Amino acid sequence: MNDLIKKNQAYENKVAFRNIAIVLMCACALAVSFIVSMKTGHAKLSALDTLRTLFGGGTERENVILFDFRLPRITLSILVGAGLALSGCTVQGVTKNAMADPGLLGITAGAGLMVILFTMFVGTESFLSIFTLPFLALLGAGLTAILITVLAYKKTDGIAPMRLILTGIAMQAGISALTIVLVIKLSEEQYDFVAAWRAGDIWGSNWQFVIALLPWLLILIPYLMYNSRKLDVLSMSDDTAYSLGVSVVKQHRKLLFVSVALAASCVSVSGSISFVGLIAPHLARRLVGSRHSILIPVCALVGAVLVSVADTLSRVILPPAGIPTGIIVAIIGAPYFLYLLATANER
Template sequence: MNQVMFHRKRTIRTTITLIVLALIAFGVLLLSMNTGFSKMSPMEVLRTLFGGGTPKQHLILFEFRLPRIVIALLVGIGLAIAGAILQGVSRNGLADPGILGINSGAGLAVVLFVITNPQRESTSPMLLPFLALIGAFGAAIIIYLMAYKRHKGISSSRLVLSGIALAAGVNALMIVMTIRLDPNEFNFIATWQAGSIWGSSWKFVIALLPWLIVLIPIALWKARQLDVFSLGDETATGLGSQLNMQRLVLLVVAVAISAACVAVSGGIGFIGLLGPHIARRLVGPRYEHVIPVSALIGAVLLLTADMIGRSILQNAEIPAGVMVAIIGAPYFLYLLARSKA
């Protein structure tokens, strides 16, 4: 009876948390629509949203601001969910698509394609997630091989350290690649590495959305499997879990979500680290609660970072990835100091 009451209270707490976070995300979204180089008052934004406003206001809101806001919302959701999955599969609270080098692998594939394709302006954005997926899986395989020890399996600490090393190597490679590039290509790589939301048009929203629509329900469906992983391999096997197959499915989901997000947002890190950690503090360790709460936290974090980055300087913008890193890097060091791995 006490157990039933506990789960009921936890579910009510999760529901309230989700409602509050959804309201915060909606509030930040509204603020974002009022933020930018061209000034629009809240009333002008509302009037334009409901079909009024001048042609210029309509262009600013629907062609420049809203696509970027939607991309930030979707990418924040995707990276936070991917981070929650990776932390559950690896049983390591420091796991994150950016820290593990998966984002770097995905970005390298996209960057290589963009700078070697002279007709990149005419390339369909639908192709970019597939290219990012190739790079992300390549990085994931390398990290797995580096972290694997015979007779001991995967070490969580080796996994994180291997990912950090791979990400550093890939980022160094991209810097070397910029030496002989023309200014436009150089600016693209610099923008990507800084984590600016560069795919800010509706065609990139359409390219990203199907991946999240397909993969996020799978992540929610497999949430209880992540809870089983937290019990340890022997207990999970005793409960009838097919460990290797379940891990593979969840890793594919996490890597694919990360790749699709990176393809339109660049190298944004720490969202997948911060989202799940904050979620566990709010609603406890069960992944059926952690995953949806992480998603909304990730959305709020990236929306807020992008909004601040666009408004903090008068005639320039700070990439969202830089703003997230200002928060995420100290938090990562704090977690690393507390880690017993």
């Protein structure tokens, strides 16, 4: 018995060491992406210029390029990547659906519709609008999530994973059609903003948007970490969760709200970026398994790296205008989603 306990302890220590190593590797990848992104763009800055500017020795032009343009955008891409990845991780764990993603389920489309309505009637130039947009996006995303859940639910078998996906795709198509109708009535300036938002361009490239998004993540991510064990239980069958003393319906509602809030707050400042919540959790699970206590931080790091790299590429391809970050992510994510659909019956 003692030998068995020692073997189990040794195995757990080995897994823990491996997980720590993976976290450090992901953090290093994010740091490298951050450094490369700082010196990448239409206006060239060498590595030496970037380092000198960071420590206060840059010229006025270099300070403007780095601190006013690049760093806010890089910071936003990292925060948005982490938030969208954790939103997808949460909704996958709660629904037990490996293909669930806030973008595919139409949640981000609902948030976007509310952002467009706000743009039509108020605009996005005022300081107040920057902090109002996440709440309005949450309202739109929440109503969409409730409607999708109601339409996908059946008394006989609850919410089937494939029915949830198909309902979300249909909802997304309907909201997109309504968005097109609304776009016709926009002014030229409003249309340019909406077009950039729908393409997933990280349009909030200043520190005010970072300040507007950061509190959401600082509150919601620790809450997810605190409930990581409940997410582990909810990933099992409902009967098992009930037997372990978890209030399934209550926890479903709380965690789905967190997932919707993360997605809504992120897309309100980044535009419609899909597939991050699909790709990042899958890659993280392949690295560290399905225990959410380690899956959540790794998933956040993977999502941050993914969007950060995509944003860097978006500024390199076709300069000076570049390509919206959402398009780069979609080029990566769409084939992966098709792969998941093709292999769904094999799992």
